[in-house]
Amino acid sequence: MPEQTKITLEDDIEPVADAFEDASVIGLSDDSISTIVDALHEEGNDDHLDLINDLSVPDTADLIHKINEEDRQSLLIDRKVKLDPQVYPYLDPDVGKSALSSMSASRVAAIISELDSDDALELIENLDEDFQQEIIHKLSAKMRVAMEEGLTFPEDSAGRLMQREYVAIPQYWTVGKTIDYMRVAANDLPADFSDIIIIDPLYHVVGEVPLNRILRSKRTEKLEDLTYDSLHTIPADMDQEEVTYIFRREGLSSAPVIDNDNRLIGIITVDDILDVIDEEANEDILKLAGLGRGDLYRAILSTTGTRFRWLFVNLMTAILASFVISMFDATIEQIVALAVLMPIVASMGGNAGTQALTVAVRALATKELSSTNTFRVIWKETIVGTLNGIGFALIMGVIATVWFQSVTLGLVIGAAMVLNLIVAGLSGAGIPILLNKMGSDPALSSTVLLTTITDIVGFFAFLGLASIFLL
Amino acid sequence: MPEQTKITLEDDIEPVADAFEDASVIGLSDDSISTIVDALHEEGNDDHLDLINDLSVPDTADLIHKINEEDRQSLLIDRKVKLDPQVYPYLDPDVGKSALSSMSASRVAAIISELDSDDALELIENLDEDFQQEIIHKLSAKMRVAMEEGLTFPEDSAGRLMQREYVAIPQYWTVGKTIDYMRVAANDLPADFSDIIIIDPLYHVVGEVPLNRILRSKRTEKLEDLTYDSLHTIPADMDQEEVTYIFRREGLSSAPVIDNDNRLIGIITVDDILDVIDEEANEDILKLAGLGRGDLYRAILSTTGTRFRWLFVNLMTAILASFVISMFDATIEQIVALAVLMPIVASMGGNAGTQALTVAVRALATKELSSTNTFRVIWKETIVGTLNGIGFALIMGVIATVWFQSVTLGLVIGAAMVLNLIVAGLSGAGIPILLNKMGSDPALSSTVLLTTITDIVGFFAFLGLASIFLL
Known part of the structure; x- marks a missing residue:
């Protein structure tokens, strides 16, 4: 590309940067x-x-x-x-x-x-x-x-x-021999690589040497003296989520992949990890909303089908909540205000619980949550739920008292609010942790379970207290 | 690290791999x-x-x-x-x-x-x-x-x-001169790098050369003949989300960062991007649940405070929905079944809308959604909403008819369900797109707006139709 040396700086040298000035042009x-x-x-x-x-x-x-x-x-x-x-x-x-x-x-x-x-x-x-x-x-x-x-x-x-295209060099080679080899074999090498894998005669991995270490070393230096002291080999059957975790945690740029006999069979580079990270985080977002995977490009009928299944499960839980309401139909018939206010209690529980749930799901995905801090996190969420419950009990208690001219109604909705937000904090953190312990994917079914609980508790507490104190 | 060459393969060579066999030990x-x-x-x-x-x-x-x-x-x-x-x-x-x-x-x-x-x-x-x-x-x-x-x-x-530690070499240097320089300057070079930035005498970026291209080329070769033909320079004030997008899209391993005078001031490597991708995807998940950022390690009071704000907005929208219900209190007083069934219509709308919303928020974040396909996506979501609406109208219509022995009630809930799921699909896709067009963050407030709409439409359609056809 010799023309790159001839271009005038002012108008040509940053074609990409220029285009980026208007973000929409990327x-x-x-x-x-x-x-x-x-x-x-x-x-x-x-x-x-x-x-x-x-x-x-x-x-x-x-x-x-x-x-x-x-x-x-x-x-x-x-x-x-x-x-x-x-x-x-x-x-x-x-x-x-x-x-x-x-x-x-x-x-x-x-x-x-x-x-x-x-x-x-x-x-x-x-x-x-x-x-x-x-x-x-x-x-x-x-x-x-x-x-x-x-x-x-x-x-x-x-x-x-993994990629099967990698550069593996015997441990006893020198820097000079390696460079000479790479010049001769230039066309047979992978298109791009930034680490060399060092192997013994049995194709077992001894270590990895980044290219910059080779370039800054004398020709007489032996490769085995340049290898990293901490070696991260990846078994071929390791799940990609684990692989990602290791790359991120250890800041790797590449890692050799080995078979059951510990022999080198490939290499994973950080570029591959980029896609996996994105994919896994995306999956979590989609699963929380009941979507198996992105369906932006999928046909209408297939999209409708996959969404239907999740919505059907939600319908069942909504009907369950309705059964709870129907237990109190006589009470509602006498005090219609209850029907007006009851969705507020349930909805606040669902929202507060979702906050706790999202934090827990992410912490599990990033392995920030383990048995050491499990109880602390659940405890914290329960306390946060209690405090916010008290806050919203006061607000909603006053609103209900003024709106329907009944202090008792205000007290009832306040009590139900506290109760539901405590349950929301407890189960928002507890459900994903429990699912994870049972080996299920916490992102997948936590939301349904949570809203089922907060709906049922919300309606039951509010209508139950009302039927005791207001009738 | 010469001891690495002495270890016996069977018991020592894969310490990391061994530890990984029980995933919990990572x-x-x-x-x-x-x-x-x-x-x-x-x-x-x-x-x-x-x-x-x-x-x-x-x-x-x-x-x-x-x-x-x-x-x-x-x-x-x-x-x-x-x-x-x-x-x-x-x-x-x-x-x-x-x-x-x-x-x-x-x-x-x-x-x-x-x-x-x-x-x-x-x-x-x-x-x-x-x-x-x-x-x-x-x-x-x-x-x-x-x-x-x-x-x-x-x-x-x-x-x-960006990092300010990089290797920049003048364009007229040869491969041989570069290698010699790196051997002499070994201790002054950054700890790790895999690309060299090629500059002209004014410190303008001419190109980038990956180290493996240097290693596989003859000593007499000039660096300017090895530079990549497509050059991606990043202006220092570009948002990190854009930077990530460019790295992912173009598969870069590093990119030079330039100031307003187009002079080289730093380098961004793919490792930095790894963290940003994770951070941005995480932010989207948290924002959808009304959390500014992860608060796993934050103190209880500060957590309570940030969550309170979002819940307060939700309380206001829940009260708005209650006003809609209170408009129909006379109807509910006569037919208590309405109070029992009304949460189902609202909840199905919220869930169906959240699915459409999540797909749209992610597609906007990954730039898969632009004016070319905006209307197609909104249209698709509306059709999907309609189809699922019809499906759940049939199911819920039959259930309501059997449960409360009223065909008219079954027809009313069916019609309300279709209506709410159409609105859910339309606004689930439309709200994030509209917020994005207005320059707001679609992940942040879409959920509240959506559930407000699906609650109000759900209650209004169901109770309104009931008061027309059932009284």
């Missing part, structure tokens, strides 16, 4: 998308081919995501459009799967062959098993072995995440 | 924590000093987080305990702030001086301004300038995130 602009879509719609106009060819890989992925279902289909099956194979790993899993599923096995095999083994595996693992086998049989021997072995590792494990 | 075990706490409590017993000294940096941070407030204080102010300065950047911001605030300015300055500039800034930016100045005056000239300049950048900007 990525592909909406205007460019419409231009391409317009060309796509015009019969006999092939302008979109050139336009798409000019896009970078992330821009192409953006385009495919943001156009509608119909345009996406016609773009992805159009054989005149030659997408860079690197685009496919960038796609949302659902979009990528439906794109690849509509192609022939040989076309998919051709795409996969151009990718790194980790990207290839990510694409292939989502496809139907028969189609997977068809594709794998069309791959080169090396890629075929990589895919077949990769698929034997559990989903979301280190073995699925 | 990090500091609860047993180790109790041992240290016990020693801490024993008068005249100084065992905890050695135990703490033996801990790694992340383990020490774990210990401090998980012990109770009182023990934490006595540990942090105990002058006999000499914590590794690297521990402080690992601490939760609240814990770190309260620890540093209780020390003298010179002690904090001594800690800060041992850190990289980005870590130092992260600690200092949280402290009170007067104390900040006091500390800064006790720093070395170099660190003082770094801190003073760093604090001029906006909070959460690239300038706060």
Whole structure:
């Protein structure tokens, strides 16, 4: 790229920085998308081919995501459009799967062959098993072995995440020999790497050396003298959440992956971890709202179906709460004010509980919560619930007294409020911790359980106290 | 570390991997924590000093987080305990702030001086301004300038995130000259780096070269011929969320940071981005539940206070919903079944809306939602809401008919359910998009607005239809 040395500083040197001044211009602009879509719609106009060819890989992925279902289909099956194979790993899993599923096995095999083994595996693992086998049989021997072995590792494990392209050097080599080797083997090395794995003759991992240590050392220095003193090897079947935790905790830039015989089989780099962190945090957000995974790009019917299931569970708990109310129908018939006020008690409990619950779910996900501080956290949330309960009891007690001209009603709603907010704090922190102890995913069902409890306790306490003191 | 070459493979080579077989052992075990706490409590017993000294940096941070407030204080102010300065950047911001605030300015300055500039800034930016100045005056000239300049950048900007320790090489240098320089300057180079920044004589960024490109090239090769063709420079005042987006989108491992004159002032590496991604996703989760930031380690009173504010807003909206109910008190007095069933309609609307809202908030955060697909997403959510509305109308219609022996009541609750779920889908997707357009944070207030709407519409539709058709 010799032209980079010729450009004048003022107008050319920061193309990216300039574009960023208007934040909306990062990525592909909406205007460019419409231009391409317009060309796509015009019969006999092939302008979109050139336009798409000019896009970078992330821009192409953006385009495919943001156009509608119909345009996406016609773009992805159009054989005149030659997408860079690197685009496919960038796609949302659902979009990528439906794109690849509509192609022939040989076309998919051709795409996969151009990718790194980790990207290839990510694409292939989502496809139907028969189609997977068809594709794998069309791959080169090396890629075929990589895919077949990769698929034997559990989903979301280190073995699925790792790259098989790494640089491993025997421990007795010197810095000089290593540099000479890398110059000779330049074209066979992975496209990008920043650490070298040091191995013994049996392919067991001895350590890791970051490239900068090699560059700052004398040619005569032995690699084994440059290796890091703390070595973090990752077993291939370790769950990706654990892997992420280790990377973050220890500040790793890469880690070797080993098989059951402790032999080196791959490497995980911090870039892979970036995606996992995002994915896991995103999953927690979505699960708290009863969504299995993001469905932005999913078809309407499939979206409706997955949402229906969660809403159905919620309907059942809402009906349960209604049964509680119906136990007091005679009381409500006499004092309609109770029907007016009762949703307030239940709703405040649900909201206060959700706050405690969210803190606990996150603390569990980041491993900040363990048996050492479990009781302290539950205790703290209960106290916070009590204090806020007292505060809102006073506020709501006064409001109810003034509104319905009844001090007793004010006292009843105040007492119910305190009770429900104590329960909310206790169960908001306690439910996720309990689910976690039982081996369930705390993000997934905590919310339903919590609102069931706060609804039932809220209605029962308020209407029960009312039927005792107001009738 | 020559002993690494002597260890026998079977029992020593994978200490980390072995420990990981029981997932709970990653990090500091609860047993180790109790041992240290016990020693801490024993008068005249100084065992905890050695135990703490033996801990790694992340383990020490774990210990401090998980012990109770009182023990934490006595540990942090105990002058006999000499914590590794690297521990402080690992601490939760609240814990770190309260620890540093209780020390003298010179002690904090001594800690800060041992850190990289980005870590130092992260600690200092949280402290009170007067104390900040006091500390800064006790720093070395170099660190003082770094801190003073760093604090001029906006909070959460690239300038706060970047490291001032980088390797910049003139564009006309060869690979050979660069390697020779790095061997001579070995001790002055940053502790870790994997890219070299290429600059012109005016300190403008020309490009970046990853170390592996240098290692695989001949000594005579010029650096300017090895630079990446696409260059991503980051202006120092860019928001960290944008920076993260660029790193993820372009798959960067590092990027140079420039000032207003386009001069190189620092570097951001992917490790920094890891923390930001986690932080931002975490923030979204917490905001959706009405929490400004994680308060796991915060004191009870301060936690109660921040939660109170959000709950108070919720109380106001709950009272608003109660007003709607009170408009129909005469109707409820005649048909108590309405009071029993009305929470179901409101709750289903809230839950369905939250699903749509969560998808939209996440899509906005990851920039997957822009004007190209805004209307498609809102439209889709409305259709999904309608379809699920019809489904639950049928289910709830039958249940209500059987339960209260009234077909009309079944029809009324069915109609209210359809209406509320349509509104839920529409506003669940629409509210965050609208807030985002208005420049507000969609994660922060979407939930309150949504539940206010679904409560009011739910109660109004159900009770309103009932008063027309059932009286």
